[in-house]
Amino acid sequence: MKTRIQELRKKNKMSQEELALSVGVTRQTITSLECEKYTASLTLAYKISKLFGLSIEEVFDFSEVEEL
Known part of the structure; x- marks a missing residue:
């Protein structure tokens, strides 16, 4: 699944370690x-999104996920 995590992390001048510690x-x-x-996981996606002040859909790209 594509994400904007790296882009958002760099924009906020965070290392991977800092982000990891922030979301557990x-x-x-x-x-x-x-x-x-x-x-x-949904919980992790929620934590990462909230940390950046965005919705889950703004951080994670669901366009390639198969619909039921």
Whole structure:
């Protein structure tokens, strides 16, 4: 899943480690999210979005997710 995490993190002058600590995950999780190797849980997506003051849809791109 595509995200704007790296863009938003850099815009806010945050390291991967700082973002990880802020949302309660490891730096490796943030790396995996940014490289699109991992999809965030709803809870993690919520925490990241709230940290940047955005909605989940503004951070995560759901256009490639299959609809039911």
